Amino acid sequence: MKMTGAQIICEGLVKEGVEVIFGFPGGAVLPLYDTLARYPQLRHILVRHEQGAAHAADSYARATGKVGVCIATSGPGATNLVTGIANAHLDSSPVVAITGQVARPFIGKDAFQEVDISGITLPITKHNYLVLDVGSLAKIVKEAFYLARTGRPGPILIDVPRDVFIEQTEFNYPSQVDLPGYKPTLQGHPAQIKKAAKLINEAQRPLIIGGRGIIISGAYAELKQLAETAQIPVITTLLGIGCFPESHILSFGMLGMHGMAYANMAVAAADVIIAIGMRFDDRATGKVSEFAPHASIIHIDIDPAEIGKNVPVVVPIVGDAKLVLNALNKLIISTEHIDWFQQLEGWRREHPSTAIRDCEGLLPQLVIRKIYEVTQGEAIIVTGVGQNQMWAAQHYCYDKPNSLISSGGLGTMGFELPAAIGAKVGCPDTTVWCIAGDGGFQMTIQELATIVQEKLAVKIAIINNAYLGMVRQWQELFYGRRYVATPLSSPDFVKIAEAYGIPGLRVRHKEEVVPAIEQAMAERGPFLIDFVVEPEENVYPMVVPGAALTEVLEAPKKEAKAVSDSAKLPVSNI
């Protein structure tokens, strides 16, 4: 049967099981939008800025495990997707982005709204396509979804010239893909797995570091079996939160710059580290040359290029976390590490990193803690980037995979609101809380209109400290308290919400916190709370940038004043 390029794309989306598209129309992509009218099974969600479409698709993918889809027009539509695509790339999120392009005869002529988006997105996509022949379109759509969701997932961009949408060809959707250059290794090498098992079975102080790869591969049960059989404490990366229940006795929180002091101490003391589905990001390792000085590292990851990239590895295992752990678990001897466990428990008692201090004013940590208590840990928490993100990671207890959705690798302020939209669309029956900072919220505030138009019951908590808080914290600690460009005036967020048609409340006192959260939960639709918190509250613990994980600043030392001047900080990724 003959079909237009636009129909082929819609048919492909249906065949790939797509139910939702986040997008924004425009000239070059109009033929596709016109065709969408004939595909009511493809729900289109109109965002207010294309960046929102990419973040929503990314977050939808994380919340559901399906591929997220976003559409934008050529030129500015496409470039507005770029931040969202980069975000999905760094956090290995399966997204297919479809962009319109000027018609083929105009390509390369600097035509109206022409931009080389396949060139621009080359380093921030897993793969991308410029479709120059409608005959290749079905194959490209098939490949795009296959590439996005398999191996190490990632974003794929398909750039479609306007005339390719209109041109007709015979429609044959391939049942298989033929990609000779793409064969992800899924099964771990048996000899390496045997070596890893031997190391683990002989370890005195073993430690698991769980990353997002566990969540992507769905290896929770396998991870739990490994941890419980050999009684191995588990810590996670930021994006790994939820891969192992945080209320489990073997869970010791998150590592890294704002990780739990005891988790970082465990890294420093461990003799064997089993790192699964994580990539030793600098925010997780601290000074890399002093990372885990006593440990033999077993690194399990599906991406061979991640192994040995940042830290030396004793046993590399390339493969899917679930399959590798399954094979590994068969070789693990049931054992206990009582001394090691007690040492960690002792550190946890001495360094209660999640304790909330007494304070007259409203502390942001308390807000997060109360949201946890009221939602009983059943919500999906979507965060911005900065202090709000770290408090949300520290003070909510995550027991389920994908219960925290956050921009880890790219650190994109403005991710929170569109990402909350994606999560709510994907999981309509789950409570979704958007934890925003007053800075990041204003970067994508226009998506409040999307929430209203699509009737999405997103609950929004603005942690409003009238500063770009994390930057201010760095200025306080490392730049002699010179608060340049961080004091922040904001509109009246409650009135803004009201103008969009969203009820809201302002909370200034701690006794109002729980009633406000309960009111938000009781509301059927969206709700916004502007929590006016202590303006100069800092995130602790904090590893000094460029220092080893054991060089931790803890809350009480804060009053002591600035730690050092930035000029004296070691060279690192700060």
Added chain:
Amino acid sequence: MTMKHTLVALVEDKPGVLTRMASLFRRRGFNIESIVVGRSEVPHLSRMTIVISGPTTMVEQLRKQLDKIIDVVKVFDITAEDTVARELALIKVGATSSNRSEIIQIVDIFRANIVDVAPDSVTVEVTGDEEKIDSLLNLLRGFGIKEMTRTGRIAMARGGRRLPAAKQSSKAEGKGQKA
């Protein structure tokens, strides 16, 4: 240990594949000495020879990153193998009637060829490894080198075997993946 590495890449003959590789070199800060692209024995596959100096761990990281590019079928580091490596150079040397025969003698010693003669120049074609070409260049420098171009290294392992991926990836034998 820092040394010169020779990588051989089999890549799909698609538009943009060279851009993808060049973008990766730039983005990850790899400094390439030479890169040569041409057809291979398999239709739809091009063969690249890349020469890079650096510590083995860095080159291994480059190899893995290149391998991740979807259009790159396979990358091999053949540095440690017994290989045949060749480079071709064209060298235009200033010549007069009085020194032309001297140039021809040198060219003969190197088993190079003269491919063009003009009243004031000769153009020399030489094939060999880098050292041979460098030595010839040194000898010809005294006559005045007017123009020079070199292809960069191409390389192949000695003996009867093929690079394993060249076999696997041949479209005729390749199996589609269940999606």
